[in-house]
Amino acid sequence: MSEIKTEIPNRTAGNILSVSAPALPTEERKGLTKKELAADQPTWCPGCGDFSVLALYFKLIEKRKMWHEKITTVAGIGCSSRFPYFVQAHGAHYIHGRALPFASGISLSRPDLHVFAFGGDGDAFSIGGNHFNHTARKNIKMTYVVMDNWVYGLTKKQTSPTSPLGFKSKTDTWGAVDYPINPMKQAIAAGATFVARTTHSNPNHVLQMMEAAMDHDGFSFVECLSECVEFYEGAFDASNPRKGGVFNVVSPSHNVTDELAAYKLADEAFPGYFGIFYKVNKPTKNTKEIAINTSAMEKVKGLKDWQILQKSFDRLK
């Protein structure tokens, strides 16, 4: 294979936050195929909704001609969080609930990478609930797909923060008593700048949402209903036309910049609506930090790092 030169972000050239995406390899590269992208055989149960999310992630990478080395896939803990092992690319399987701050560390220190975080409802809204709020409000550039199955699957059927009232689990044998979290409302209220909803049973729609999310400059959140056939079979039948349900898409007349309208849409009873609920353009933390750095670096222009430090030390004499 010929030597491939990629432009290395050069720190001495300055801002680690503003490294422009390195130039594509000079060699012509085709979009990656599913075969090149697939790593481990997924460990999910046959029929799990997560398979379709993985397949569509591959499709997205293929369609958008992204390269292995430019994709970073991050997850926390849970069935869906096994995701990075199944993707042939740089990735990290982090601890329970903390995928978002971990992904933020990548996003803020390596602007040349596409950062995708995947997780389940427990990771996102229970143990990691506060990180969800703060990553959203800081508007850190990344795409976060929550595969919501309304149940804890990896630990075999306990109540999840999105389990509907009355759902019988091993921790609520008489039916769930705690009011569930509405992920869409949560995301809008927290200040996410891209909020969309989709379901594993409509692959084209999943791809459409993931693509729109990826193209959004900011924190983009997609809730993807993903059925757990083992512990919550039929949970989402009412949204699946093949199972006698209805798949309502968000009306083209819906104003995606209208926060109240988005909130109303999120308030609809299940199966509710699918599509982009909310999307606004606000400066990301990434760009704000670049602005801070640009102005700070302007003042020490032309100085080497040690000379900048020397100036600080001169004041400590």
Place this chain on the structure above:
Amino acid sequence: MSDATLTQSSGGGPPKISNISEAVIRIAGNSQDGIQAIGGFLARLAGRSEQEVMTFMTIPSTISGGPSIFQVRIGSGEVLSAGDDADVLLAFYQHSYEDHINSLKKGGIVLYDSDHVEPKPEFQKDYHHLGIPISGLTVEAIGGTAKDKGKNIFALGLVAKMFDLNVPKLEKLIGERFSGKDTSILNNALAAFHAGYSHSLGNVLDTFKFVDSQHKEGQQVVMNGNEALAYGLIAAGVRFGAGYPITPWSDVMEILRRELPKYGGTFVQCEDEIASISMALGAGFSGRVAVTGSSGPGISLKTEGLGWGVMAEVPLIICDIQRGGPSTGMPTSVEQSDLNIACFGGHGDSPRVVVAPANVEDCFYIAIEAVNIARKYNVPVLILSDQAIATRIEAFTEPNLEKVCQDISPDLTPVPDYKAYDLSAPTGVTQKVVPGTRVLSGKYSIATGLEHDEYGHPTGSPKLHMQMTAKRRKKLQTLAATLPTPKVYGPPEGNVLLVGWGSTEGPIREAVDRARAAGDSVSSIHIRHVNPLPPGLENIFSGFNHILVVEMNDEGLYGFGQLGGLLRARFCDPKIRGITKTDGLTWKVREILERAKSNVAAGLRKM
């Protein structure tokens, strides 16, 4: 100040000037009086005059107000501690006077604000009293608008007079401190300073003059431990950090947040401690050696992330500015009680590196060393500082910044193949390849907290778990073999060896000096590398009858402090015993000597 100079006070007649080689000045007031500012000026002046200096402060953990002290020890020779007893006490209030008069040497001088302090007859015979209406004279000098403002600078003028300090240098320092502010503030400060300086001290006292100190190589810089640590991290090339505010760690994050953008880096204030370590690990995974930090409670919260860093083999710097614990404990007091959590905190077998700076200067250099260990061995490194070293000011020779500053940007050169957890190296060390790097084989590793194969994919294989556990351990054993054996301070053989770690190096060395001067056979070593321990300690220990581990933590259930317990477990040597304390204050040299004596006596009885 040597005892001799002070006690030979003039009994009438004109005041004379005595030459002194060092002085300990304790300033006692309330936390909002700006007494830290006086101490800071004195410390900085000492640094610019090639003198040695060390400070010690206590601050209340209340939000505003409360008694506070700042002690400065300035010397023309070596200064190893902030001094057991003061030569001069500057007392602003009755409580300052009553609570701190006992910290004065017999025959010492108490300079008090006679507008607030009523001196007590019982103290008159032991201490020289000098009452000056500091508050009133300050108001006279700068006008009455700013109630208590300025009296600290007035008092600085008094001290400058008493010690014949260099006025132009002090004026320059005052000018620098108040530069950029309203010029009337600077003018007021200078007016207050000169009013103090020109106030007659009367003829009750001698004035003092420091003898010239030895010429030092290069210029001196003056800073506290948190500043030295933050700048050390910058020199090491750290360009990303994340943290959450907690005392006394917050200064480090404030400096990094302010300074890093100049270098193109950034520091993120996170929603909590867990997010902070997670964000730093995310940056570490993507090729930046990142820093997070905290104090006691925050370190507890970070332990799960720390364990992931060990398992996934991701470099990370964690600063722990220790304070009194457990739980919320004593936020503004010093303690060395986080050694155990630093070395062992978290579940599972999770070997990590722990280093502890011995003084303010060392905070700077240990940060660079920690970063290079983290990079080379792909492991989290904890820097165990503490409240005392964080807040104390010292002067030290300016580092050669051009030489020590390093660029540690990630290398994204494509590689033929990459196994993140390659088992082939007997050292256990794997060269890290970070995201953005093309792997030509098309096989990409995953960084993971699950037990894994060489590519980071999950495994339940007993063999792999054994091999990977050994790999993580072997890296540290490889590192341990490279560490320098601590140098013995004093003769390499003798009766008593004092063993210290962290901020206690200075007072322990001074204790050795004092004991040897009195004819006792005492030496010391200082352990900077706490985990893994450096090689060669057993050889050192074999040269002594008593090995006393001096620590600021509890003696524990079995009578040893935290390092003491670790050393006993490591060397199974009954000669190792502990000298510990938990009063939240730094060691006085006298305390170390007294405790060592009684410990040796008790140890001999048991032998």
